[in-house]
Amino acid sequence: MPHISLKNLSIAYGHHRVLQDVTVNIPDKQITVIIGPSGCGKTTLLKSLNRLLDLNEDVKVTGDVLIDGVNTYDGNADILALRKKMGFLSQRPYPLPMSIYENIAFGPKVHRMSKDRIVQQINDLEGRMVQVPSKKNGQMDILVESYLRLAGLWEEVKDRLHTPASRLSIGQQQRLALARALAVEPEAILADEPTSALDPLSAQLIEKQFKSLKKNYTIVVVTHILRQARRIADYVIFLYLGELVEHGPAEKVFDNPSDERTRAYVSGEIS
Amino acid sequence: MRARRIEETIFKGLMLASLVLVLIMLAGIIVITVYKGAPALTLSMLVETPKGGYYLGKEGGIANAIVGSLLLALGASFCSILIAIPVAFGLQKEYTSWRYAGFTKLVLDVLWGTPSIVYGAFGFVVMVYFGLRASLLGGIIVLTLLMLPIMVRSMEEIIRTIPLELKEISYAMGTTKIETTLAVVLRQALPGIVTAVLLAFGRGIGDAASILFTAGYTDFIPRSIFDPVASLPLAVFFQIGTPIPEVQERAYASALVLLLIVLCVSLISRILSHRFSKNIVR
Amino acid sequence: MDLRKFKDTFSTLSIRLSLVFVNTLAFVIAIILYIKAKPILVKVSLSHLLFSTSWHPIRGDFGFFPFIIGTLGVTAIAMILAVPVCLLSAIYLSEYAHKRFRAFVRLVVDILAGIPSVIYGLCGVIAIVPLVRFLGQAIGSPTTGYSLLAGGIILAIMVAPVIISVALEVFRTIPQAARENSLALGITTWEMIKHVILRSSLHGIIAAIVLGFARAFGETIAVLMVVGNVAKIPDSFFAPAYPLPALIANNYGEMMSIPLYDSALMFSALLLMLVVGGFSLAAHIILLRIERRGYA
Numbered sequence: 001m002p003h004i005s006l007k008n009l010s011i012a013y014g015h016h017r018v019l020q021d022v023t024v025n026i027p028d029k030q031i032t033v034i035i036g037p038s039g040c041g042k043t044t045l046l047k048s049l050n051r052l053l054d055l056n057e058d059v060k061v062t063g064d065v066l067i068d069g070v071n072t073y074d075g076n077a078d079i080l081a082l083r084k085k086m087g088f089l090s091q092r093p094y095p096l097p098m099s100i101y102e103n104i105a106f107g108p109k110v111h112r113m114s115k116d117r118i119v120q121q122i123n124d125l126e127g128r129m130v131q132v133p134s135k136k137n138g139q140m141d142i143l144v145e146s147y148l149r150l151a152g153l154w155e156e157v158k159d160r161l162h163t164p165a166s167r168l169s170i171g172q173q174q175r176l177a178l179a180r181a182l183a184v185e186p187e188a189i190l191a192d193e194p195t196s197a198l199d200p201l202s203a204q205l206i207e208k209q210f211k212s213l214k215k216n217y218t219i220v221v222v223t224h225i226l227r228q229a230r231r232i233a234d235y236v237i238f239l240y241l242g243e244l245v246e247h248g249p250a251e252k253v254f255d256n257p258s259d260e261r262t263r264a265y266v267s268g269e270i271s
Numbered sequence: 272m273r274a275r276r277i278e279e280t281i282f283k284g285l286m287l288a289s290l291v292l293v294l295i296m297l298a299g300i301i302v303i304t305v306y307k308g309a310p311a312l313t314l315s316m317l318v319e320t321p322k323g324g325y326y327l328g329k330e331g332g333i334a335n336a337i338v339g340s341l342l343l344a345l346g347a348s349f350c351s352i353l354i355a356i357p358v359a360f361g362l363q364k365e366y367t368s369w370r371y372a373g374f375t376k377l378v379l380d381v382l383w384g385t386p387s388i389v390y391g392a393f394g395f396v397v398m399v400y401f402g403l404r405a406s407l408l409g410g411i412i413v414l415t416l417l418m419l420p421i422m423v424r425s426m427e428e429i430i431r432t433i434p435l436e437l438k439e440i441s442y443a444m445g446t447t448k449i450e451t452t453l454a455v456v457l458r459q460a461l462p463g464i465v466t467a468v469l470l471a472f473g474r475g476i477g478d479a480a481s482i483l484f485t486a487g488y489t490d491f492i493p494r495s496i497f498d499p500v501a502s503l504p505l506a507v508f509f510q511i512g513t514p515i516p517e518v519q520e521r522a523y524a525s526a527l528v529l530l531l532i533v534l535c536v537s538l539i540s541r542i543l544s545h546r547f548s549k550n551i552v553r
Numbered sequence: 554m555d556l557r558k559f560k561d562t563f564s565t566l567s568i569r570l571s572l573v574f575v576n577t578l579a580f581v582i583a584i585i586l587y588i589k590a591k592p593i594l595v596k597v598s599l600s601h602l603l604f605s606t607s608w609h610p611i612r613g614d615f616g617f618f619p620f621i622i623g624t625l626g627v628t629a630i631a632m633i634l635a636v637p638v639c640l641l642s643a644i645y646l647s648e649y650a651h652k653r654f655r656a657f658v659r660l661v662v663d664i665l666a667g668i669p670s671v672i673y674g675l676c677g678v679i680a681i682v683p684l685v686r687f688l689g690q691a692i693g694s695p696t697t698g699y700s701l702l703a704g705g706i707i708l709a710i711m712v713a714p715v716i717i718s719v720a721l722e723v724f725r726t727i728p729q730a731a732r733e734n735s736l737a738l739g740i741t742t743w744e745m746i747k748h749v750i751l752r753s754s755l756h757g758i759i760a761a762i763v764l765g766f767a768r769a770f771g772e773t774i775a776v777l778m779v780v781g782n783v784a785k786i787p788d789s790f791f792a793p794a795y796p797l798p799a800l801i802a803n804n805y806g807e808m809m810s811i812p813l814y815d816s817a818l819m820f821s822a823l824l825l826m827l828v829v830g831g832f833s834l835a836a837h838i839i840l841l842r843i844e845r846r847g848y849a
Contacts (some may be wrong), residue, residue, distance in 0.1 A: 050737060052733055052736065052737055055729070055732060055733060055736070057651065057652055079739075080275075080739045080740070080741065081739065082739070083736065083737055083738065083739035083740075084738070084739030085739075086737070087737075088733075088734070088737035088738075090730055090733060090734055090737075092730060093734075094728070094730045094731050094733075094734040094735075096734075096735060096748065096749060097749065097752040097753045098748075098752070106738070106748065107738045107739075110275075110738070110740050110744055110748075111272075111739065112272060112274075112275070177734070180738070181737070181738070184738055184739060275741055275744065276741065278741075278743060279741045279742065279743035279744070282641075282743050283645070283649065283743065285641055286641040286642065286644055286645035286649070287645060289637070289638040289639070289641035289642045289645070290641070290642040290645050290646065290658070292638055293638060293639065293642050293713055293717070294658070294661070296710045296713070297661065297662070297665045297710070297713070297714070299676065299680065300665070300668060300672065300673065300676050300710070301665075303675075303676045303679055303680055304672055304675065304676065307675075307679065354571055354574065354575070357567055357568045357570075357571035357572075358568075358571045358572055358574075358575050360568050361568040361569060361571060361572045362572075366565065366568055366569065366572075367569070367572065371572070374576070375572055375575060375576055377834060378575065378576050378579045379575065380830075380833055380834045380837045381579055381826075381830035381831070381833065381834050382575075382578070382579050382830070383833060384767050384771075384829050384830045384831075384832065384833020384834065385582075385771070385825075385826050385829060385830045385833075386770075386771025386772070386773065386798060386825050386826070386829050387771075387773065388771070388773045388798045388801050388802055388822065388825065389582070389586075389771075389822045389823075389825050389826045390582075391801075391802075392586065392801055392818065392819060392822035393582050393585060393586060393822070395805065396585060396586070396589055396819065397585070399809070416578070416582075419575070419578075423575070447557055447558070447560070447561035448561055448564075448565060449560055449561045449564040449565065450557070450560075450561070452564075470667070473667045474667065476669075477667075477668070477669025477670070477671065477672070478669065478670075479669070479670065479671045479773075479774045480670075480773035480774050480798065480802055483802055483805065484805040484806075504669055504671040504774070505671075507671045507672070507674075507675055508671055508674070508774060508778070511675060511678060511778070522675070523675075526671070526672050526675050529669055529671070529672065530668065530669075530672055533667055533668060533669060534664065536667075537663075537664050537667055538664075
C-alpha cells in the first residue's frame with residue numbers, strides 16, 4: 001500500500017479552483033518533486049498533505065488524501081498525529097521564539113515524549129546504543145545534538161545552543177527547521193521551496209541532507225527551480241493550472257515527457 | 272494525547288466565556304442608557320430649556336444642554352482643526368527634520384495621554400488669572416486643548432501612509448512644498464482627516480472633567496461666548512443626583528441624546544472613510 | 554513665480570510655528586501647574602505630601618496618601634478584572650474566531666471605545682452600585698454600594714476596549730508563517746498560542762496593559778460617580794474610596810477659599826499629567842518598536 005496517495009483531490013479557495021481532480025501515488029522513501037509554473041497549485045497540494053490548508057478559512061476540499069490508507073480529510077481524523085507524521089519546511093524558515101536548543105526540544109516536549117522514548121529515539125537514529133550522561137536532561141541534550149548533526153548544523157552552533165534562534169543566518173535557520181521537524185519523528189518530510197530564500201551554499205547543504213534522508217523518510221519537495229528538480233528528484237509531479245498533467249520517474253518526465261505541456265515546461269519554453 | 276486536548280478545551284471555554292462577558296458588559300451600557308432614556312425622550316424634552324432651575328425645577332427639557340454641547344464641540348473642533356492640520360502637515364519629512372518630528376510626536380503622546388481633568392485644572396488656573404468667568408469661551412479653549420492631540424495623532428497616521436512616490440511625482444513637476452501638500456497630501460488624506468476630526472469631536476462632546484469648571488452650567492442658551500453654557504455630559508452629572516424624578520428624567524434623556532450623537536458620529540465617520548477609500552491611490 | 558514662492562515661505566513658516574506651539578503647549582501646561590503647585594511644595598515636604606494620611610485642608614494638613622491609595626486601588630481592581638478577561642477574549646478572536654465574527658466584534662469594540670465616561674458613570678450608578686450593595690450584604694459587609702469595588706468594576710468595563718483592540722493589533726502583526734511552522738509540528742492551537750503567539754507578543758501585551766492602566770488612572774467622571782468620595786484609606790473593597798482625579802473635580806469650588814488648597818490640587822493635577830502622560834508615552838514607544846521590527 002502506498003504511503004501517501006491522492007484520489008480525485010480538488011481544492012478551491014472561495015470560487016477560485018486551485019486544484020482539479022488530482023490522483024497520484026507518492027512513492028515511499030524517495031524524493032518526489034512537484035514542479036510547475038507559479039500559482040498552479042503546488043503549494044496548495046503540499047499543504048493538503050498535512051492539512052495546513054485548514055488555516056485558510058475559505059478553503060474547500062473534495063476528494064481523498066490517503067496516508068497509510070486512511071483518509072485524512074475524514075471528519076474523525078486526528079490532525080495532530082497527522083502533522084506529527086509530516087515534517088514541514090516552509091519557504092522562509094521561522095524559528096520559534098526560543099533558543100536553538102529549545103527549538104529542537106520543543107516538539108518532543110509538547111508531544112510529552114517520555115525519557116525512555118527519547119533514549120529509544122536516539123538509539124534508532126544512531127543505529128547503536130548511545131551512552132547518555134547522567135545529567136538531569138541528559139537524554140534531551142543528546143537528542144538535540146543528534147538532530148543538529150543530522151541537519152548538518154551541529155558544528156556551527158554547538159557553542160551557543162542556548163542563544164536565541166532568531167540570531168542565526170537564514171541558511172542556518174532553515175537547517176534548524178529541518179532538525180526541528182525531524183525531532184518529532186515524522187515519516188515524511190514536506191518542503192515548500194525550501195531553498196529559494198537561501199544562499200547557494202546553504203541551498204546545497206539542504207539538498208545534500210534531503211538526499212541522505214530519503215533512505216529513511218519519504219520526501220516531497222515543491223520547487224520552481226528546474227535545475228534543482230533535476231538534481232534531486234527520483235519522482236516528478238508536474239502541475240499546470242491546477243491540473244495534474246504528468247507524473248512519473250524523474251528520467252521519464254525530464255528526458256521523455258509524454259505531454260506537450262510538460263515538454264514545454266521542462267525545456268524552459270514556459271516558466 | 273487526551274490531556275493536551277482537554278487543556279485546550281478548558282482554555283477555549285474560558286476564552287469564550289470571557290468574550291461573552293465583555294460583549295454583555297458593553298451591550299449592557301447601551302441597553303441601560305436606552306432603557307432609561309427612551310421614555311424620557313419627548314419632543315418637548317428636546318426643545319425646551321429647564322424651567323425653575325436645572326437641579327430642582329420640574330418643568331422643561333434639555334435644549335440648553337444639547338445646544339450648549341454642540342456649540343462647545345463645534346467651536347473647539349474648528350479651533351482645533353486650524354492648529355491640527357498645519358501640525359500634521361509639518362510632521363512630514365519636507366518640513367522638519369526626523370529628530371524634531373520625533374520629539375514633537377513624543378510630546379503629542381504625552382498630551383494625548385493626559386487626563387482631561389488636568390486640562391480642566393490648567394484651564395481653570397488660566398481663566399482665574401485673566402479674570403474670566405466660566406463660559407462658552409473657556410469651555411471651547413479647554414476642549415480645543417483636549418481635542419488637539421487626538422486630531423493630530425490620527426491625521427499624522429494617515430498622512431504617514433501616503434507613499435513617497437506620489438509626492439515625488441508632484442515635486443518632479445516643479446511644485447513647491449505647500450502646493451504638493453495641498454494638491455496631493457490633502458486630497459489623499461482627506462477621508463482620514465475627516466475621520467480624525469469626527470473622532471476628536473466625539474471625544475470632545477462627551478467629556479465632562481475638562482469643562483466642569485471652565486464652561487460653567489446654566490439653564491439658558493448662551494447669548495455670547497462669555498456666558499456660561501450647559502452641556503450634555505454635565506447635564507447628566509449634575510441632574511442624576513437629584514431626588515426629583517422629573518429632573519432625573521432630564522439626566523437620562525441627556526445621556527441618551529449624548530450616546531446617540533456619539534454613535535452617529537462614529538457611524539458617519541466609518542461610512543465616509545469607506546466611501547472615500549475608493550478614490551485613494553494604493 | 555514670486556507669488557508661489559511667497560505662499561510657500563509663508564505657509565512653511567506658519568506650519569513650523571504651529572509645531573513650535575504644540576511643543577511649547579505641553580511645557581506651558583506643566584510649568585503653570587508647577588508654579589501653582591510650588592507654594593505647597595515649599596511649605597510641606599514631598600514625602601509628607603505623598604505619604605501622610607491626614608487630610609484636613611482647613612487646618613493646612615495635606616496628606617495625599619488616601620487619594621493615592623484610592624487611585625491605585627481602583628486602577629488595580631480594574632486591571633485585575635480587565636486584563637485576563639480581555640486578553641483571553643482577544644486571543645480567541647485572533648486565533649479561533651471566524652474572520653467575520655472577528656470583524657464584527659472589532660467594530661463593536663471600536664464604537665464602544667468612544668462612549669463618554671459620564672454614560673459609563675450613569676450605568677455604574679444604575680447597575681453596578683446596587684450590585685455591589687447586594688454583594689456586600691450577601692458577604693456580610695454592608696455597604697451603600699458606592700465603593701472601591703464599584704469604581705474598579707466600572708473602570709474595568711471602560712478599559713476593556715483599549716486592551717482588546719491593542720492586543721488584537723499586536724496579534725495581527727505576528728506573521729502567518731509563525732502559526733504554520735509551529736502547527737506543522739502537530740501541536741494544538743492552544744499550544745501554539747502558549748509557546749509562539751504569547752511569547753512573541755509579550756512586549757505588545759505589556760503595552761496594551763500599560764495603555765489600559767493609563768486610561769484607568771486618569772479617568773475622572775465615571776469613577777467619581779460610583780466610588781463614594783470619602784477621604785479615608787478604604788479598609789475593604791466595599792468601603793468608599795477617593796481617587797485623585799475625583800479629588801480635583803469635587804473641590805474646584807472650595808479651592809480658592811482655603812489657603813494652599815488650590816496649590817495642593819494643582820499639585821495633584823501635575824502628578825496626574827506626569828504619571829499618566831508618561832505611561833502613555835512608554836506604551837506608544839513599545840508599540841512603535843513592534844511596528845518597525847515586524848513583531849516584538
